[in-house]
Amino acid sequence: MQTLTELLHPLPISEFFDKYWTEKSVLIPGANHQKFADLFSWQKLNNLLNYYPLKHPEIRLAKTGETLPEITNNEQIIKQCQEGATLIIDRLHEKIEAIAKMVALLRIEIGHRSQVNSYCSFPGHQGFACHYDSHEVFILQISGRKHWRVFSDTFIYPLSENRSSQFSPPDTQPYIDAIINPGDLLYIPRGHWHYAIAIDEPSLHLTLGIDCQTGIDFSDWLTSQLQQHPQWRKNLPLLNKSHRENCRQHLQNLVQNWLEILESEDLINRYLDEQLLQGQPDLQLGFPSQIGYDIFPQGQETKFYRPQQPVYITQLTPTGKFEIKTGGKKISLTGLDQHILEKIFTSTEFSGLDIQQWLQDFDWDTEIVPLLSRLVKAGILLVISHP
Numbered sequence: 001m002q003t004l005t006e007l008l009h010p011l012p013i014s015e016f017f018d019k020y021w022t023e024k025s026v027l028i029p030g031a032n033h034q035k036f037a038d039l040f041s042w043q044k045l046n047n048l049l050n051y052y053p054l055k056h057p058e059i060r061l062a063k064t065g066e067t068l069p070e071i072t073n074n075e076q077i078i079k080q081c082q083e084g085a086t087l088i089i090d091r092l093h094e095k096i097e098a099i100a101k102m103v104a105l106l107r108i109e110i111g112h113r114s115q116v117n118s119y120c121s122f123p124g125h126q127g128f129a130c131h132y133d134s135h136e137v138f139i140l141q142i143s144g145r146k147h148w149r150v151f152s153d154t155f156i157y158p159l160s161e162n163r164s165s166q167f168s169p170p171d172t173q174p175y176i177d178a179i180i181n182p183g184d185l186l187y188i189p190r191g192h193w194h195y196a197i198a199i200d201e202p203s204l205h206l207t208l209g210i211d212c213q214t215g216i217d218f219s220d221w222l223t224s225q226l227q228q229h230p231q232w233r234k235n236l237p238l239l240n241k242s243h244r245e246n247c248r249q250h251l252q253n254l255v256q257n258w259l260e261i262l263e264s265e266d267l268i269n270r271y272l273d274e275q276l277l278q279g280q281p282d283l284q285l286g287f288p289s290q291i292g293y294d295i296f297p298q299g300q301e302t303k304f305y306r307p308q309q310p311v312y313i314t315q316l317t318p319t320g321k322f323e324i325k326t327g328g329k330k331i332s333l334t335g336l337d338q339h340i341l342e343k344i345f346t347s348t349e350f351s352g353l354d355i356q357q358w359l360q361d362f363d364w365d366t367e368i369v370p371l372l373s374r375l376v377k378a379g380i381l382l383v384i385s386h387p
Helices: 002-008 013-019 042-051 074-082 097-110 215-226 241-262 267-276 338-346 352-358 364-377
Strands: 026-028 059-063 086-089 113-121 136-143 146-153 176-180 185-188 192-198 203-211 303-305 311-317 321-326 329-334 349-351
Touching (some): 002 013, 113 192, 146 185, 215 241, 215 267, 311 338, 338 352, 349 352, 352 364
Antiparallel strands (some): 026 185, 146 176, 146 192, 303 349, 311 321
């Protein structure tokens, strides 16, 4: 877990999972104020505001616990922020390359989906009232200082439907009451109440939210599996008093069928396999090569990039036919040894020369070029050597 290890440093990752994950908030001081500077900055924020057509609700303002009306122009942003509003931009993992790569690697490491938002706050003003989130939260302080207070949970393991506005905040003292500085990381488990105020200068931080799968998600997946069976799609008998016994018997038959499905030996493995393959690739498109043009602009020196996402390689036949699944894509390949496939699909970047070295008995023009062309057009590899 290299990416998560780097985020949590100097706290050992084993200690984090043993003592804090899902249970208790922890503030991890950063030895370097520039620890997260490669991810985001005031300049990157300004680039988003000036050059991206951000629309509500991906850009919004909040003040004293309330979300303000939809933003319609830049003057509104300036005026409201001058009056103390907090500016929020959602889904930075879809807009900033460094953040996209971090999220892609985290998805592989922990298996759960992540999202990154930015928050820009101004001294002495509180954007949000005391609340909790229904996902795990990591605060990455970029610039400025912010005073955070974190309280224990009052509703354990809330789901997205269990909004904190339905409950009252705890009347106890916060168990974390601290100022975080640039380079610091604050972890807040889902369900733990919190709020923050910028103190003596503008504050800029990223919120990395990890939306973990739960038993409810597994139950929803089971329901989707039932839709494949005709008896589960069939109408129930009439729901009136005279047909009650027929309906009861029909439901008993469904329960029995469900128990048989639950006892299937491969059920849990199929669920886990599907979840492990749900990556969040940092890059998905590469023009014009992905359309089939100029795939080898530098011949054998052309460089290729494999978007970071899990890969499953399954041998279909003893003669060397393999099925590769990655990022929702599936492709069959023949004539390659499994160790060569693993080399290709575990490497992040490589060139045509590297492939030729790995496949010394293969002809470049008649065998390697068609192989790489197929992987590029399928979106499994991207060409990165275009000027």
